[in-house]
Every structure is written in structure tokens, then in C-alpha cells.
Amino acid sequence: MSDFLFRINPFYKFTFLVVFATVITFIHSFWMNVWVFGACIFLLLTGTRPAQHIKALKILIPVTVFAVSLFFSGLFFGGGATGPFGGISTASTQSGMNMATRFYSFVGIGLLISLTTDPYALVKSLRTHAKLPRKFAYGMLAAIHLLPHMKTEYQNARLAFRVRGVPVGPLSLKPIFAMLVNAFRWSEMLSIAMISRGFYE
Amino acid sequence: MKKSLWNLYVWQLKDVILASLIAVLFAVVCYATVHSVVFAVTPLVTPFGFGDIAIEFVFGIFFFSAIFSPYIMQKPGVATVVGTLTGLIQILMGSAFSSTVLVSALVQGLSAEAVFAMFRYRKFNWFTMLLAALACTVGSFVLAWYRGLWTDLDPGFVATRFIIRAVSALLISGIAAKFLADRLAKAGVLKSYPLGAKYKGEPDES
Amino acid sequence: MNLDARGLTFKYFENARQPVIEDFSISIESGKITLLVGKSGCGKSTLGYILAGLYPENCGYLTEGGVYFGGVNLSTFTPDKRAACVSMMFQNPDLQFCMNHLENELHFCLENIGVPEPERPPRIKTAVNTLGISHLLLRSFNSLSGGEKQKCALCCILVIGAKCIILDEAFANIDKESAREIIGHIKTLGFTVLAIDHNVALWEGNVDRTVSMDGTYPKTFDFRPTLHDTGAEVLSVRNLQVNGIRYPDMVFPKGSITAIVGKSGSGKTTFFRTIIKQCKYQGEIHFFGRELSRWRSKHVFAKCGIVFQNPSNQFLALNAFDEVLFSVNRWHTGKDKATKEKKTMELLSVFDLERYKKYSPYLLSQGQQRRLAVLTMIAGEQELLLLDEPTYGQDYENIVAIMELLLEKARQGLTVIFATHNETLADLCAHQTIRIGD
Numbered sequence: 001m002s003d004f005l006f007r008i009n010p011f012y013k014f015t016f017l018v019v020f021a022t023v024i025t026f027i028h029s030f031w032m033n034v035w036v037f038g039a040c041i042f043l044l045l046t047g048t049r050p051a052q053h054i055k056a057l058k059i060l061i062p063v064t065v066f067a068v069s070l071f072f073s074g075l076f077f078g079g080g081a082t083g084p085f086g087g088i089s090t091a092s093t094q095s096g097m098n099m100a101t102r103f104y105s106f107v108g109i110g111l112l113i114s115l116t117t118d119p120y121a122l123v124k125s126l127r128t129h130a131k132l133p134r135k136f137a138y139g140m141l142a143a144i145h146l147l148p149h150m151k152t153e154y155q156n157a158r159l160a161f162r163v164r165g166v167p168v169g170p171l172s173l174k175p176i177f178a179m180l181v182n183a184f185r186w187s188e189m190l191s192i193a194m195i196s197r198g199f200y201e
Numbered sequence: 202m203k204k205s206l207w208n209l210y211v212w213q214l215k216d217v218i219l220a221s222l223i224a225v226l227f228a229v230v231c232y233a234t235v236h237s238v239v240f241a242v243t244p245l246v247t248p249f250g251f252g253d254i255a256i257e258f259v260f261g262i263f264f265f266s267a268i269f270s271p272y273i274m275q276k277p278g279v280a281t282v283v284g285t286l287t288g289l290i291q292i293l294m295g296s297a298f299s300s301t302v303l304v305s306a307l308v309q310g311l312s313a314e315a316v317f318a319m320f321r322y323r324k325f326n327w328f329t330m331l332l333a334a335l336a337c338t339v340g341s342f343v344l345a346w347y348r349g350l351w352t353d354l355d356p357g358f359v360a361t362r363f364i365i366r367a368v369s370a371l372l373i374s375g376i377a378a379k380f381l382a383d384r385l386a387k388a389g390v391l392k393s394y395p396l397g398a399k400y401k402g403e404p405d406e407s
Numbered sequence: 408m409n410l411d412a413r414g415l416t417f418k419y420f421e422n423a424r425q426p427v428i429e430d431f432s433i434s435i436e437s438g439k440i441t442l443l444v445g446k447s448g449c450g451k452s453t454l455g456y457i458l459a460g461l462y463p464e465n466c467g468y469l470t471e472g473g474v475y476f477g478g479v480n481l482s483t484f485t486p487d488k489r490a491a492c493v494s495m496m497f498q499n500p501d502l503q504f505c506m507n508h509l510e511n512e513l514h515f516c517l518e519n520i521g522v523p524e525p526e527r528p529p530r531i532k533t534a535v536n537t538l539g540i541s542h543l544l545l546r547s548f549n550s551l552s553g554g555e556k557q558k559c560a561l562c563c564i565l566v567i568g569a570k571c572i573i574l575d576e577a578f579a580n581i582d583k584e585s586a587r588e589i590i591g592h593i594k595t596l597g598f599t600v601l602a603i604d605h606n607v608a609l610w611e612g613n614v615d616r617t618v619s620m621d622g623t624y625p626k627t628f629d630f631r632p633t634l635h636d637t638g639a640e641v642l643s644v645r646n647l648q649v650n651g652i653r654y655p656d657m658v659f660p661k662g663s664i665t666a667i668v669g670k671s672g673s674g675k676t677t678f679f680r681t682i683i684k685q686c687k688y689q690g691e692i693h694f695f696g697r698e699l700s701r702w703r704s705k706h707v708f709a710k711c712g713i714v715f716q717n718p719s720n721q722f723l724a725l726n727a728f729d730e731v732l733f734s735v736n737r738w739h740t741g742k743d744k745a746t747k748e749k750k751t752m753e754l755l756s757v758f759d760l761e762r763y764k765k766y767s768p769y770l771l772s773q774g775q776q777r778r779l780a781v782l783t784m785i786a787g788e789q790e791l792l793l794l795d796e797p798t799y800g801q802d803y804e805n806i807v808a809i810m811e812l813l814l815e816k817a818r819q820g821l822t823v824i825f826a827t828h829n830e831t832l833a834d835l836c837a838h839q840t841i842r843i844g845d
Contacts, residue, residue, distance in 0.1 A: 021303065025347070028350060062240060065244060065247075065297075066252070070253050072249075075250065078353045083250070095353045095354070110300030110301070110303075114299070115295075135217050138505050139218045139220075143218055144221070147229075150225060156715060157721075160713075160721035161723070165708065171234070176230065177381060180226070180381070181390050189502040191214040191465070193502065195464075195465065197516045198491065198519035200486045200487040388768075388769050
């Protein structure tokens with residue numbers, strides 16, 4: 001057990017994985033899907049720490065629910081089948097298997113990205129290797145570091161509306177509106193604060 | 202005069218932070234949506250083969266940030282940058298859609314960008330907004346169709362999916378996005394952005 | 408070197424009728440601490456931003472005058488050179504850092520002013536040791552208290568080497584002890600300081616000169632209301648423990664005003680969240696005759712209103728009038744439209760907000776937003792009102808206006824609990840003061 005995946009240059013690792021995910025978009029093969037997913041899992045098991053393995057399992061739960069649904073879509077509507085009650089065949093079963101495994105192959109790559117990428121290291125590496133302008137590098141980091149603050153304020157906004165007797169559903173626009181107001185205020189205050197510390201492009 | 206030209210195309214630090222904050226916010230919203238649909242709806246309809254179609258009803262959420270932000274900032278690159286960032290942050294958060302979300306986000310950002318560029322970033326009305334929502338639908342759908350092996354599926358099934366996705370996109374990322382942005386402008390929050398420029402100054406004191 | 412402003416006239420919009428600052432001059436003497444006072448909304452913060460060179464570069468128009476540092480016009484400096492002369496400390500400690508922890512933030516600051524990487528660690532070490540905060544270097548900003556964050560902000564200014572600091576209400580949201588400590592550091596390090604602060608008492612003994620922007624000076628706090636008698640118990644707390652914080656036993660009688668004081672992070676906000684059923688708790692909370700856990704949130708919200716620290720989160724409408732009208736509508740469903748509108752105007756006039764009835768709530772100043780939020784809660788028939796830092800960012804007149812309104816409502820039977828850093832206020836206006844987190 002080691003953590004060699006963390007020690008690879010974040011920019012090269014990230015670029016490679018994104019290019020790889022794009023390339024396999026164009027290759028339609030059941031066995032390639034299986035091999036890609038297998039290889040990713042192997043890399044995860046050998047290249048990351050147990051904490052990451054647990055996180056991977058947590059992500060794989062909703063992934064599996066979705067993959068099963070993909071299999072049924074293929075089974076009932078693929079390979080010539082036209083619905084749950086018409087024409088399930090070997091071809092449509094194969095179609096379902098293809099779709100489900102294909103999804104897993106993308107998930108494998110995604111797990112490698114999400115579990116071994118530290119936003120701070122990635123942006124720093126983008127600065128040196130991809131000549132990302134300072135403005136973008138530090139602007140993005142500033143926003144990402146507000147994520148926890150954003151979560152609590154979002155909950156506060158939902159609570160504030162409920163206290164005022166306004167029901168808020170899971171996708172209600174009102175708390176999102178309040179958060180956008182905050183986003184505008186925060187972006188102005190943060191940029192002023194950064195400029196007062198000598199930020200210069 | 203110089204100041205307003207400067208604002209037109211150059212990204213200032215506060216624009217970058219705002220774009221990233223919007224990306225973070227909608228990454229959280231998308232993440233929450235995907236997970237609630239996958240856990241609450243997908244298992245119920247999976248036995249009928251409709252499990253993976255369930256997400257189409259809220260698919261407009263994925264395009265929201267890429268259409269909403271350029272409408273406010275009205276400068277080149279906003280749709281692409283915000284769209285891609287939304288995807289990147291989702292994958293870093295560990296979204297169930299994993300790496301598919303990243304390439305899709307780039308394609309969606311570019312599709313919206315193409316529509317706004319077609320109007321030279323000058324015209325932002327209902328037509329542009331709805332067209333951008335449709336462009337995102339087509340872009341993301343062609344990619345998913347090819348990548349997700351839907352070529353193999355029943356054409357009627359695929360066509361139904363497309364229609365649901367298009368309606369969802371028009372409602373959520375077209376109409377709701379414009380509604381929300383206009384309301385923000387009226388609330389005077391967007392004073393320093395092109396969309397809110399006409400609400401500058403004090404309201405009439407009558 | 409002195410920092411001089413000569414004949415400043417500034418407006419936020421090109422076509423604004425009235426400039427925010429008109430023909431104002433001030434000289435801030437080298438190595439001295441100057442305190443800037445004046446009523447809320449007279450343009451103190453704006454002046455601070457202009458003196459730091461942040462306006463008009465980032466917002467607004469300076470139609471006349473200029474700012475000179477040691478005789479050189481500040482507008483000829485690039486932001487990195489300017490930061491080495493004048494820097495600023497802001498009101499909200501959460502929104503000043505772009506990095507995850509202090510060490511990275513200090514690297515960012517040094518990178519800004521062009522210090523090459525190998526030279527940075529010794530400078531960082533000197534700065535943190537001077538302020539005695541080397542233990543904060545690698546701690547995430549999200550885990551720091553407001554006071555600790557402001558110390559980090561001072562550290563950034565120190566590492567950049569700015570000679571002059573402008574403090575814009577930098578201590579409004581942190582406890583007195585931390586504020587005093589930071590003032591002590593500023594004094595011993597010999598900075599040239601312009602402090603904008605409503606709380607003059609905090610600076611007592613350290614100020615060399617006080618300048619007023621509009622000719623008014625803050626009065627010493629002499630608001631001494633006569634407190635009325637209170638009724639039977641409506642809320643009581645025994646053996647309460649939330650998220651590892653232990654609270655003293657408390658009893659809140661009907662019509663009483665209670666001040667809750669304590670350091671930032673000692674659990675004042677958590678206590679309020681617990682009362683409105685947002686936190687799991689151990690112990691007993693007796694809420695209007697029944698254990699709190701047996702109440703449904705919806706019914707708790709009908710009994711109990713709350714004004715949050717960030718009032719803009721609870722606004723619903725596009726102008727101040729509709730904002731209050733919304734609450735009036737919720738509570739006076741039976742009445743006709745004219746009565747409700749009259750009631751709304753009456754409420755707005757309590758805080759001198761009628762002039763702003765057509766203004767978007769988001770365009771009001773922080774102090775006005777807080778007063779508007781108080782109104783939206785007072786409009787109802789709630790029997791208990793919780794306020795988190797209601798006087799934060801308010802000047803003397805407004806603090807008095809808020810407290811008079813609360814006292815009047817309390818006389819009519821409203822039970823009020825407010826959290827504050829202002830202990831003078833707590834002593835004078837509350838039936839009881841409860842200190843938590845000791």
C-alpha cells in the first residue's frame with residue numbers, strides 16, 4: 001500500500017485522465033470497458049490510502065444504482081427490444097451489459113480524478129505547467145475555499161425563509177437567489193481584500 | 202468611456218471570483234440533485250427500464266450555470282469557463298456521474314458559448330436564452346447518445362428522452378435562469394455588470 | 408510618512424445627484440493612531456477605501472482631489488507598490504483570504520510584491536513570531552475564530568511591509584480581548600493607523616487624534632431606560648449541552664430582555680439555533696410550557712422569530728416596503744389592504760426607513776438591513792424574539808432606536824434574547840446578562 005498516485009504531477013495526471021476519458025468515448029467495446037475499470041480499481045487499491053478506498057466505496061453506491069438502471073434500459077429498449085414486455089433477447093441483454101460496464105469504465109477514471117486531486121495542488125501545477133494566469137488561479141482558489149462557508153449560508157438562508165413562514169422545497173429558487181446575492185457581495189469583497197494585499201496581474 | 206470598454210471584454214479579478222462562486226454553487230446544486238434522483242427515483246422505475254431516463258426531467262440544472270453567468274457578465278468565455286468549472290467541481294466532490302460529467306460540462310459550455318458568440322455577445326433576450334438552452338440540449342445529447350451506446354436503443358425511446366431533456370432545459374436553464382437573473386438585476390445586486398447597468402443609481406423618490 | 412487626502416469628492420455613479428464625499432481633506436500623521444468617527448452612512452468606509460487606493464480603481468468616480476503618501480499621489484502606484492505603503496483590514500473576517508491557511512496566504516502576499524520563493528520562509532517566520540501566532544500557520548481558516556482571523560489579516564499586512572493600516576470596523580464582530588490584543592500589536596509596531604470604529608471605548612488610551620467626518624462625535628453611552636417588571640416563565644434551560652458546549656441554566660420570563668455575551672465561538676449562535684430546533688441537544692429546554700423536542704418546527708416558528716447575523720439571507724421582496732408588508736400580511740390575514748399598508752409605513756417610520764421604501768433591501772447599508780430585518784420580525788405576533796448581534800455596525804442613535812423598540816415591545820409582552828459583544832449595552836438595557844463559554 002502506498003500513495004504514489006498523489007505524488008505524480010497533478011497537471012499531467014489530470015490532463016492524461018481527461019484525454020483518456022475523451023478517447024474511450026470513441027471506442028465501443030465491452031472488454032475495453034471491463035479492462036479500463038479493472039485497471040482503475042487496481043491503481044486505486046495500490047496507489048491510495050485506505051481512507052480513499054472508503055470514499056471510493058461510498059461513491060460506488062449511487063454509481064451502482066445508476067449502472068443497474070442502465071442495464072435495464074439496455075435490456076428493455078436495446079438490441080431491437082421495444083419495451084419491458086416486448087422482445088428481450090440475447091442481443092438486448094448484451095446491450096444492457098455494454099451500457100452498464102461502459103458507465104463503470106468512466107467511473108473508474110472519475111474515481112482516480114476525484115480521489116487523488118487536491119484542488120490547491122492542481123491549480124498550482126496549472127500555473128507552472130499550463131501558464132494559467134494568476135487572476136484565474138487565485139480567483140478560483142478563493143471561490144473553492146468558500147465552499148464550507150457557502151454550505152452553511154445556504155442552510156441559513158433556507159432556515160431564514162422557513163422562520164418567516166415561507167415553505168422551501170429541495171429545489172426552491174428562493175434560497176438559491178439569496179445565495180447568488182451573497183456570491184455577488186462576496187466576490188466584490190474578496191477581490192478588494194486581495195487587491196489590498198497587493199494582488200497584481 | 203475607457204472604463205466601460207475595459208469592462209466589456211476583459212476579465213477582472215472579481216469576475217473570476219464571481220464565475221467560480223457560481224460554478225461552486227451550482228456544482229453543489231447539481232450534486233444534490235443527482236444524488237436525490239439516483240436514490241429516491243431511479244430504484245422505483247428501474248424495473249421498467251426507465252431508471253436512467255428519470256434524470257432527464259431535471260437535466261436543465263446541468264446547463265444552468267453555463268447560461269445564467271454569460272447572461273449576467275456578457276463577455277466571451279464565460280459560458281465555457283463556468284460550464285467546465287461546474288463539471289470539474291462536481292467530479293471533485295465525488296458525483297455519481299463521475300468523469301462523464303466533466304467532458305459533458307465542457308461540451309455544454311461550448312454549445313452555449315457558440316450561441317452567445319453568434320450574437321457577438323450583444324443580444325441577450327428570451328430568444329438567445331432559449332436557443333442557448335436548446336444548444337446545450339443538443340450538444341449534451343449527441344455526446345451522451347454516442348458515448349452511452351444509445352445508438353443501440355429503440356429510436357422511439359431515444360426520441361422521448363430528447364424531448365424530455367429539451368423541455369427541462371427550456372424551463373430550467375432558459376426560463377428560470379433568465380427570471381432569476383432579471384430579478385437579481387431589479388434587486389440592484391448586479392450594478393457593476395452589464396445586465397444590471399440600467400438599474401444604476403437611486404430609485405425615484407416619489 | 409504622512410497619508411494625506413486633499414479635497415476629495417467622490418461618487419459611486421457617474422450620474423449620481425449627490426456625491427458621497429464632498430471636498431473632504433484629512434491628514435494622517437506618521438506613526439500616530441487617528442480615529443475617524445461620524446454617523447452611519449456619512450461615508451467613513453468609502454473614505455477608508457479611497458485612502459487605501461482601492462477606490463476609484465475598483466469602483467466609483469473620484470471627481471476631484473487626490474490621496475498622497477509622503478507627497479506622492481497614490482494613483483501613480485501599481486497595486487503591489489501601493490500595498491507596501493497602505494493596506495487595509497476589513498469588517499468581515501471570513502471574506503479576506505483567498506487561500507486555505509495562513510502560510511499559503513502569506514506566500515500569496517509575498518508573491519504579489521515580487522519576493523522570490525527562497526526568500527519567503529524567513530520573512531513569514533519573522534512576521535508570525537512578532538504576533539505570536541506561529542501555531543495558526545497551518546490551521547484551516549475555516550476552523551479559526553473571528554479574532555484569530557483578524558490576527559492573520561494583520562500578519563499579512565506585516566509581511567507585506569505596509570507602513571499604514573486602515574481599519575474599517577475591523578473589530579465589530581470579534582471579542583474585546585482579541586481586539587485589545589491586536590490594538591496593542593499595532594501600537595507597539597508603530598504603524599500609521601486610521602481606524603474607523605463605532606466602538607470608541609475599544610480604542611481608549613491608544614488614540615492620538617479623533618477626527619469627525621460630519622462634525623458629530625459619539626456620545627458616551629448614557630441610554631438608561633427604566634426596566635419594567637417581567638411576567639411568568641416562557642422559556643427555561645437546564646443542564647443543556649449542544650455539540651460539546653455546556654450552557655448555564657437560564658430562565659426567561661415573559662416580557663424580559665436578556666443579553667447573551669461571550670467570546671466569538673463560545674456558542675451564542677448555536678444556542679439560538681437550538682431554540683429553533685436546528686441542533687440536537689442534551690438536557691431540558693422548556694418552551695412555552697412543553698419540552699422543545701415535542702414541538703413541531705412549524706409551530707416553533709410561529710411562536711419565535713429570529714434575526715440572523717447576515718440579514719440579507721432572509722429578504723424576500725424587491726423593495727423595503729414589500730419586505731415588511733409580507734410579514735404584515737402573514738400575521739394580519741383578516742384586515743383590509745389599506746390598514747395593512749398603513750401598518751407597514753408605521754413600522755418603517757420607527758427606524759427612519761420610510762425614505763427607503765422603494766429601495767431594494769440589498770442596496771441598503773448593513774446597518775439598515777439589520778434594522779429592516781428586525782422590523783420584519785416585529786411585525787408579527789411572535790412571543791419570543793432572538794437577535795444575533797442586532798447592534799453590529801450601528802451607530803449610537805441607531806443602537807438607541809433599536810433598543811427602544813425592543814423595550815417597548817417587551818413592555819407589551821414580547822420576550823427578547825439578544826447576543827452581543829457590547830457589554831455596556833448588555834448592562835444597561837437587559838433585565839439579565841448571561842455569560843456563556845467561560
